[in-house]
Amino acid sequence: MPVIDAITAFHEDMVRWRHDLHAHPETAFEERRTADMVATRLKSFGLEVDRGLAGTGVVGTLHHGHGPAIALRADMDALPMTEANSFAHRSTQPGRMHACGHDGHTAMLLGAARYLAATRHFQGTVHFVFQPAEEGEGGGKQMVEDGLFRRFPAHAVYGMHNWPGLEVGRFAVRPGPMMAAFDIFEITITGKGSHGAMPHQGIDPIVCGAAIVSALQAVVSRFTDPLHPAVVSVTRFHAGEAWNAIPDRAVLAGTARALGNEVRDATEALVRRIAAATAEAYGADAEVRYEQRYPATVNHAAEVERAARAAALVVGAEHVDRDPVPSMGAEDFAYMLLERPGAYIWIGNGATDGGRHLHSPHYDFNDAILPIGASYWAKLAESVLAENRAE
Ligand code: NI
Numbered sequence: 001m002p003v004i005d006a007i008t009a010f011h012e013d014m015v016r017w018r019h020d021l022h023a024h025p026e027t028a029f030e031e032r033r034t035a036d037m038v039a040t041r042l043k044s045f046g047l048e049v050d051r052g053l054a055g056t057g058v059v060g061t062l063h064h065g066h067g068p069a070i071a072l073r074a075d076m077d078a079l080p081m082t083e084a085n086s087f088a089h090r091s092t093q094p095g096r097m098h099a100c101g102h103d104g105h106t107a108m109l110l111g112a113a114r115y116l117a118a119t120r121h122f123q124g125t126v127h128f129v130f131q132p133a134e135e136g137e138g139g140g141k142q143m144v145e146d147g148l149f150r151r152f153p154a155h156a157v158y159g160m161h162n163w164p165g166l167e168v169g170r171f172a173v174r175p176g177p178m179m180a181a182f183d184i185f186e187i188t189i190t191g192k193g194s195h196g197a198m199p200h201q202g203i204d205p206i207v208c209g210a211a212i213v214s215a216l217q218a219v220v221s222r223f224t225d226p227l228h229p230a231v232v233s234v235t236r237f238h239a240g241e242a243w244n245a246i247p248d249r250a251v252l253a254g255t256a257r258a259l260g261n262e263v264r265d266a267t268e269a270l271v272r273r274i275a276a277a278t279a280e281a282y283g284a285d286a287e288v289r290y291e292q293r294y295p296a297t298v299n300h301a302a303e304v305e306r307a308a309r310a311a312a313l314v315v316g317a318e319h320v321d322r323d324p325v326p327s328m329g330a331e332d333f334a335y336m337l338l339e340r341p342g343a344y345i346w347i348g349n350g351a352t353d354g355g356r357h358l359h360s361p362h363y364d365f366n367d368a369i370l371p372i373g374a375s376y377w378a379k380l381a382e383s384v385l386a387e388n389r390a391e
Helices: 011-023 032-045 102-119 139-145 205-223 261-281 301-315 333-339 367-390
Strands: 048-051 058-064 069-075 124-131 156-164 176-179 181-190 230-239 249-258 285-292 297-299 342-350
Touching: 011 032, 011 102, 011 367, 032 048, 032 058, 032 102, 032 124, 058 102, 069 102, 069 139, 069 333, 069 367, 102 124, 102 156, 102 367, 124 139, 124 367, 139 333, 156 301, 156 333, 156 367, 176 342, 181 205, 181 261, 205 230, 205 249, 205 261, 230 261, 249 261, 261 285, 297 301, 297 333, 297 342, 301 342, 301 367, 333 342, 342 367
Parallel strands: 069 124, 069 156, 156 342
Antiparallel strands: 048 058, 058 124, 176 297, 181 249, 181 285, 230 249
């Protein structure tokens, strides 16, 4: 497979960077050691380095000749969970783990920066964007709000995530939605506490809550077009303390996902209506807190074409899936795609045996794909910025 030789030559360096990051995971907006490491490396490769966007964000910039500008983005944060692996580079921090491979994403983008700084076979500008807090906290949104594209104007923006279950040496990318919109809700049901033996003297928020959980199953199964994907999951149900006392309150919480904004808004309206009406039927009261978090990650067709062609230069066109099934997971690269045209691609991380799923305590990024990912970034920059020069 035509991975770039000059990148393969420093594969071991990328593995070392990745293992160092893996052993020292940092969670949302606290990626200080990670940002120091990234900034130091970028400077050593000869890039201009800016820091401070979204707190711990780092942007490295390479100019060469005259041409348009693109942004390549990696995420740097770890998850608040404890690693179950025992290999030498396992997390040194209890309750912190690179269980989503952002250590590998950072190492691959650093590898591309090193190669492109040394070779400069492009005309224009490449911004290497290292963002904090992808996991639930919206570091990508924060970088945009802090002026990412104002300070670093780019005509297009590209993202990449490793994908367990997709073979090593494969990529997947499609126009339109790649990842879902992600929302959260909390429903507080207020009834009236009473003796467990005399339920008629109170209003039972647990029975009411159970009815709401059941009724919410109809949001997707009965109210949503079967051809428009959505998920509503109640993931928490807290109520009561004693076995013989009916409590005053019950609190439900969960998450909703959708691939399109219309379905997303309709889902919110239905959750609110079903919670309120069901509570009323039981004589209880339901207060719904509903927050729309990340929007859907929606790829732009022209940039998908460029991304797919760059991936094909590395692994061959037959190993680039142009029509993968979108994921109901979410990704805050979505915010960057609302600002600039772009494409988000999956790179195969290989088999999931041994629990190598994203967010599993047994997960580890696959070091074998570091040169594949770095070569993709390099080919993408070289082809997009050469292609534009010819126009
Ligand atoms: Ni991730």
